[in-house]
Amino acid sequence: MxxxxxxxxxxxxxxxxxxxxxxxxxxxxxxxxxxxxxxxxxxxxxxxxxxxxxTRSGLLLALYRRLDEVHRAAVTRALQAAAPAAEEVARVISAAYFACATDMPELNAVSAALKGNPEMEAGRQEMADNYVGLMADALRPYAHLKPDALRLSCAGALGAAEALAGELNLGRASADEVVTALSGLILGSLKAGVDR
Missing domain, CATH: 1.10.10.60 (Homeodomain-like)
Structure with missing residues (x-):
């Protein structure tokens, strides 16, 4: 045949x-x-x-890496077009994050499937660290924080973004509302952060 x-x-x-x-x-x-x-x-x-x-774990991790690369590339493109101001950069990071969360719902599903397996969790954490680094690099010119404090603020913002994406996906908030909320959190962390 x-x-x-x-x-x-x-x-x-x-x-x-x-x-x-x-x-x-x-x-x-x-x-x-x-x-x-x-x-x-x-x-x-x-x-x-x-x-x-x-293995299935290898498949899930490969798919997550690919989706993460697409997501970070979209955020990077959006940041390159952003006006050089803290408010604009925070808004662009937020809008790009939720656009990807909406356009690629499989990213959250695969992320959830990776949790619990130590090998897969390490790969997921590596990609989260890369995303936090992308955020910190974009926000560094507007932050009065030492690098470790800025990284920690960005990690918190990423956690908040994941929670807000859940609210968006459940229909409990609109895209505009979650973008505004995340932008406010990012800007607040830049202003209220303690320089250590």
Whole structure:
């Protein structure tokens, strides 16, 4: 029987598999994503999926890394276009964060699925640290905080952003409301932070 699927290079096949994995999570949630369901949905053999990801944990972590890269790239682009003022940078960080949370609901689902497994949690924490670094770099010109205090403020803002995204996704707040709330928290931390 002849195969109807196109033969892709290994990197192209990985991208196709990650696209398919994101679609599965978007429609079925993270619990619906397994190596077997991915192989079936992508129209490839199971060994191909196992070769790329090894385990379900490896698949979830690879998908999370990819979604995180897309998210950070969107925030970086938005920051490059922002006016050089604390209020504008805080608003842009907030708006870009929630735009990604709305446009990529699978990011939160995969993040939640990563919690609890030490190997996966370490990868999730690394990506959170990278995001905190991105925020701190953008806010540094407007902060009167030492680097460690600024990093801590940004980590708190990221935690608040995750909680606010939950409110947005539950329909308890509008996009404008969560952007305003997060912007206020970011600006407040810059003004009220204790320089240590």
């Amino acid at each position: 002849a195969s109807t699927s196109t033969r892709l290079s290994k990197p192209a096949r990985r991208e196709q598999l990650l696209d398919t994995a994101a679609a599965i999570v978007r429609t079925q949630g993270a619990d619906g994503l397994t190596l077997v369901t991915l192989a079936e949905a992508a129209g490839v053999s199971r060994p191909i999926v196992y070769d790329h990801f090894g």
